[in-house]
Amino acid sequence: MAREKTYLEEVFPSPFMQLWGIFRKTPVAMAGFCCFIFLILLAIFAPILSPYSPVDSNLEMILLPPAWHPDGNVSYLLGTDELGRDMLSRLMYGTSLTFGLSFIVVFFSLVIGVVIGSLSALTKGIKSSFLNHFLDVVLSIPSLLLAIIIVAILGPGISNTVWAVAIVFIPQFIHITRYAVKEEFRKDYVLASRLDGASNFRILYYSVFPNIIERLMSQATLAQSAAILDIATLGFLGLGAQIPLPEWGAILANGLERFYIAPWTVYLPGLAILFAVVATNLVGEGIRHALKLRKEN
């Protein structure tokens, strides 16, 4: 019997692949993941896909109900708003504003938070204690309230909203990175590479980060669902995206004026927000679930 392989080579998947392996076996998480990808694609390609302009008004087609309504029009699938703008196009463009911006916001605060967090994990003493206290204070103020404060300082507007929400999410990333890095540094493999003569930076980059990346990702999904809600809420309160930007919260606030005449201008953006947040939360939930299972194995 000829053996083709001399040694039994066991393919040992990387931790990340292990995680993915567990993740893809959870159908609910996978459904959420598909929706999530769909939203990302929509956010990028909205200008190509959307049938009409999101801001130009069309006076002939004002307050058209969605197509399934007897008075609806098939070329305006989700109806039009009070200025005759196609709701579907507005919602599609809104994806890149509300959902797309939340993505950018989270990425931005993740990077800054990780840098500050890992630096602070390496400090000790008074500086560390001060930072700890300071973070406690900031973390005790709810994110939306903090975002409102920052918008109050910067003034309303979509770019200021992005800044505000990004700043608000930095402390939680600092906190979690710091905690995770400190925990990893206590482990033996770090000691091993330290004995090899690796610098702190090298240890961080090659040894610690690959091991905490999933935890950061799970935190990032949490932050993103909160970011979507915060951006939309600020838009709804008139502190975020301004007229005529098709941000979901702002569309909803705008539709409020005509709630009793055109309820779909309120229901649809609300559903869009709910959909995006649920999708994000499902992905996050899936990651956390997979992390837990991997740890148990």
Add this chain to the structure above:
Amino acid sequence: MNSKSILFISMVALVSLLSGCNEDSKLSLSERSIIYCSEGSPETFNPQLSTSGTTSDATSKQLYNSLIVYKGQSNTLGPSLAKSKHITRDGRKITFYLRQDVSFHQTSYFTPTRLFNADDVLFTFNRILDKEHAFHHVSGGQYPFFQSVNFSELVEKVEKINDYTVRFILRRNESSFLANLATDYAVILSAEYGQQLTNSNSKHEIDILPIGTGPFKLKDYRVGSLIRFYRHDSYWQGKAKIEQLVYDISPRETSRLTKLLAKECDVSSYPNAHKKIAQRSDLQLESITSLNVGYFGFNTQKAPFDNKLVRQAISLAINKQALVDNIYRSQAARAKSILPTTSWAYDKNTPELGYDPVRAKSLLAEAGYPQGFTMDIWAMPVQRTYNPNAVKMAKLIQADLKKIGVKVKIVSYEWSTFLRRLSLGEHQSFLLGWNADHPDPDNFFTPMLSCSANEIGNNRTFWCHKEYDDLLKKALKTTDMSKRKGYYAKAMVIINDEMPLLPIAHSKRFQARGSDVEGDILSKFGGISFYQASKKAKLVNEASN
């Protein structure tokens, strides 16, 4: 075990709270009161100081009376605090004989010791006329309506003949004088209250804590939230049917309608979803054709609108009919001039600048702007009969003007800031309107576009035209209706050529109420009065829905 029982008890408590709030226990109080959802806070409690509809709705007919009033639907003047009048043949001396049974409000801050008499009339009008009067400069010394009709120039003096007779002596005969006295602005204040405030050195309270002779008296006011009135029990025309009147101040249309639909208010001003109200058997919608005009004005002192051609070009580029259809939902007529077609002075032959973007473009090129320019439109932040949604109208105008290459920036401020900045002339163009105070046609021409209105900041176009002003003056000097009509027709031609503003629509004023509210509330000349209003017994409420 105990945590379960705590849970159970609190659940029971919650359920009993829920069921404890059935309606019939509230009956007694709500039957005797009316809640009115109003669209904004009054600026003051003295309508002499303001021309805003919100202020006069909240004050004039509720708290005060004037000497004479417009009666019902028939544009004629009738008696009020003055039971009769006499006018000399030259029209320059007008004598009023006052009622002797009128009492002022008794409130926590004032107790009257005497009835209404000639001193009160003198106090009221001298405050406006006499710059030396102790109260003239209290609250700023601006009486916009009276200034806009040149009241102090017209009236030489007001004399007291005896306790119940006063005489106005005019410098010239003016046909709209009596009409002006019958407006919501010419209300009578209490001289005795003025004296009390002078003694206690708190004169400014006269316009904050009002005392009048009207059917209701002020109980409580919270800015931006509510005004509470109690019935004036010794009102001279007999006491009102309701004991308490509450204005629930809700600037957002949707929240007013929500409160109406949820039965949290009985009457709502300016409802928007007419179809939704019509569907409900327990609500009714009413409207009244009022004399008003919504317009788009230009600041004629600021470039490029100091150029007549630019004003004409912009006016030609705006599709007025589309604005009327979309903003007023066809509850209004397209305006051909500033005067509504229902006014007797309206001339059918008045030309109208139509919709012609091609000509607009060529006019713009002629004026030196072939590439167009950037401008701002100031859209008022509140809804009014004459313009239910100025911001949306501005957006539509923005789209129209884009077609002739003019870029538009929409500006809006909180209402009082908006008006203040407008009168300072910071704007280039603006969306506003005018509600007539009485049916005399002069009430459109003089307060909106005359030079005198210009001086006090009421004419936000800052347009002052000699020939136009002369025509108005001539029209006031005569009582011959056909001559007056001729003068006004000429004035309209001038406006049409000069285009200081583009009249857009004349609309109806709408109001919605629960079916259990009875009695007239809307009156023809803009204002509202709750004196006649009452509530039906609650039985009806059970049957509906």
Add this chain to the structure above:
Amino acid sequence: MLTFTLRRFSLFIFTMLVLTLLSFSLSFLFPGDTVINHSGQIHATPTELVELNKVYKMDENIFSQYNAYLSHILQGDLGQSMASQSPISDEIIELLPATIELSLVALLIAMLIGIPLGFIAAIRHNKTSDNAILSFAMIGYSIPVFWLGLLAIHTFSINLGWLPSAGKISLLFEIDFVTGIQFIDILLSDSPYKWQAFSNASAHIILPACVIALAPATIFIRLSRAAMIEVLAAPYIRAARAKGLSFNQIIFRHAIRNALIKIIRHVGLQFANLVTIAMVTEVIFSWPGIGRWLIESIYQRDYTAIQSGLLVLSCFIFLVHILTDFIYAALNPLARGNNHGS
């Protein structure tokens, strides 16, 4: 307990310092004149301005400026509102209780719904009811609160006509201001319509409180589920089972108590979350509370009000934090040793 108190106290001082510094620096960050932002006196005459500059020590260095600002705050002088020109402390005293009242009722509802559901989910771990409860929690956690509020008004106030949609009581009732907590004020008043007012006020609070409660309730579900799962896996439960106690006895005598203690810790943090949700909800339900006032102040660019409102609100949130920490420490001696205030 003493070291615990001292530690919390120092944390409190530190936080107050940070918060007042923040609100002090806001006056510089906002557009306009710093001293006018401090005081809110936009109509001040030049002489009054000179006086204000002196009072706030604007010509001295930044430390004495801060000192002057701090002493104003300690005297209860938060300046006056730029929009209404009335003292901000008066406005806050009138509005804060309404927010507290609403938030407390909402917190109560959130706990009454969330904790039992969480326990049920944990006891029936990985069964259908567990999954149903978790899905409910996911939706509740994801739904934007302003949208939920609108849906609630549309369903319960307009279509069904059960509950009122705006305000904290019908405007017909005149209740004198005593504590600001509506229910207490009603009971204290001598109005002939006292009980009508009471039931009317209860009807008004239900809808906004439930809307606010949904998101925290879902968090309580997760917390209590996790706590209960952990407790049920603990050795003493196994010991109790070995002793022959019935399942109900184990749950009600041992598990619930121990799980509850773990949850109490999070109540403070949830309260902060809840107050933010309440801010948005107040706008939708026209609830006359501090959140709606704060947002209106932002619209009107009333910087003095924004600055002071934020200070008061964040101090209040932090106080609640510390308070729950104390309650937790009192109930659970183990927590007292825990340092770093995390």
